[in-house]
Amino acid sequence: MACPKWPWLAGGLLLASSAAGQFNDTFRTTITAMDPMTNLDIADMRYNVWNVDEVSGFRSNEWYDAWFVCHFVATGYNAHGVAWWRTQDEGVAANNTLRYQSEPPSDGPTGSFDRTLEVGHRNGTYLGAMSGLELAAYELNVSHTHDTAVIFHNITLSVPIRSQA
Amino acid sequence: MVQQRGPDSQPAWAALETFQPPELTHTVEDGAVSLQNMTELSFAVPPNTTLLRVLGPVMHAEDWDQTANCYAALDPEPSWWRPGNFPLSTSYKPNSGANRTMFLLPIDPAVEFTLRLGPPNPASRCVVDGIQSYPFYLYVSRRCPESDYLATTPSPT
Numbered sequence: 577m578a579c580p581k582w583p584w585l586a587g588g589l590l591l592a593s594s595a596a597g598q599f600n601d602t603f604r605t606t607i608t609a610m611d612p613m614t615n616l617d618i619a620d621m622r623y624n625v626w627n628v629d630e631v632s633g634f635r636s637n638e639w640y641d642a643w644f645v646c647h648f649v650a651t652g653y654n655a656h657g658v659a660w661w662r663t664q665d666e667g668v669a670a671n672n673t674l675r676y677q678s679e680p681p682s683d684g685p686t687g688s689f690d691r692t693l694e695v696g697h698r699n700g701t702y703l704g705a706m707s708g709l710e711l712a713a714y715e716l717n718v719s720h721t722h723d724t725a726v727i728f729h730n731i732t733l734s735v736p737i738r739s740q741a
Numbered sequence: 742m743v744q745q746r747g748p749d750s751q752p753a754w755a756a757l758e759t760f761q762p763p764e765l766t767h768t769v770e771d772g773a774v775s776l777q778n779m780t781e782l783s784f785a786v787p788p789n790t791t792l793l794r795v796l797g798p799v800m801h802a803e804d805w806d807q808t809a810n811c812y813a814a815l816d817p818e819p820s821w822w823r824p825g826n827f828p829l830s831t832s833y834k835p836n837s838g839a840n841r842t843m844f845l846l847p848i849d850p851a852v853e854f855t856l857r858l859g860p861p862n863p864a865s866r867c868v869v870d871g872i873q874s875y876p877f878y879l880y881v882s883r884r885c886p887e888s889d890y891l892a893t894t895p896s897p898t
Contacts, residue, residue: 598820598849603792605845612797612811612830612843628835647829649821649846711821711847713828738791738850738877 599711599736607646608730609635616644616728626728636727643719644728652707652734655718658727659703703728711736773798773839776867781859784872788853791877795844795858796870799834808865809833813844814857820849829861832868840870850877 607613609626616626616635625640635644639662646653703718703726720726766780776782786793795813802809809832815822830843848854860867 598851599791599847603847605842607842610799610834610836610838611841612799612832612834613845615831617831617833617835630836633836649828649844712823713821713826715829733845735792735845736847737875740878 597738599738601737601739602651603735603737604732605735606730606732607648608633609644609728613648614644614646614731632729634727634729636725638725639722641719641722642726643717646716646718646731647713648716648733648735649711649713650733650735651709651711652705653716654705654732655703655716656729656731657703658729659720660725662723662725707734770868771798771839773868773870776859776869779860779863781857782867782869784856784858786848786854786856787874787876789850789876789878790848790854790874791850792875793844793846793848793856794842794873794875795830795846795856796840796873797830797832797843797868798837798839798870799832799841800837800868801835802833808862809868810861810865811843811858811867811869812861813846815846815848816855816857817852819846819852819854821847827861843869 609616610633625637625642626635626644627637628635634657646655716731718728764778766776766778767782768775768777774782795811797811800809811830811832812827813830814827828844828846832843846856856872858867858869
């Protein structure tokens with residue numbers, strides 16, 4: 577037969593097997609505020625509220641409604657930094673939450689993803705973390721209210737890779 | 742008023758008189774490629790690549806109305822691709838620097854991809870320093886998992 581009918585089947589099996597085994601390890605890397613994957617100078621830098629530490633590269637702001645964005649393709653992240661409240665009053669502090677949102681930049685036919693994580697740490701050393709995410713291109717938006725001060729250090733990403741491990 | 746444009750409305754040399762050179766699509770500045778006017782840079786990813794790292798400079802914005810953004814797309818679509826969901830990056834920062842991480846893209850080493858980079862809208866430009874491709878037979882250090890240290894091992898032959 578000049579035109580066999582089985583190659584599409586073989587190709588389908590090959591694709592299925594490679595999709596299942598394309599990654600077997602995780603690569604962890606740290607992204608700073610100076611990497612283009614992060615954006616602390618959103619839209620219009622004239623009104624930017626994030627201060628820059630020229631030595632460490634850390635970004636900080638106090639008592640502003642502010643947020644930062646990180647774009648990544650990963651299955652998890654861990655944002656490092658420090659946050660504290662304006663007041664010691666626990667009743668007021670309950671409103672002063674850090675919000676974390678991970679969502680694709682636009683809603684596709686496959687549906688949207690939206691997760692919010694509230695971090696209530698006082699003087700904590702991390703700004704939030706998620707793991708076990710479905711691999712996708714995410715936009716992480718970390719925001720806080722003007723009753724909170726934040727120092728952003730960096731963010732560690734978990735990127736699946738294939739290795740010989 | 743409607744201007745009639747027939748075959749005899751202009752002499753033949755009028756096309757040369759009104760010729761506009763094509764708009765500048767890219768420039769090279771300090772070793773970085775600056776893509777403008779929706780120009781794409783395509784890169785044939787080497788075989789057996791499992792991770793792509795796209796490097797780019799960060800810089801001050803001279804004009805705040807400008808933007809320096811990039812999208813990354815892969816052809817064929819990787820397993821994690823969703824319609825309309827592009828990885829993005831932002832190059833304008835308070836400080837200047839070079840070879841910063843713009844994208845980290847995990848890909849199937851069994852598939853040969855073409856990477857495409859470009860500005861996501863006509864008003865922005867996309868500045869790229871370089872592209873690193875990590876083959877899957879890299880050894881990832883276990884002793885220091887928080888670092889991005891990578892060491893190569895000889896490829897199996």
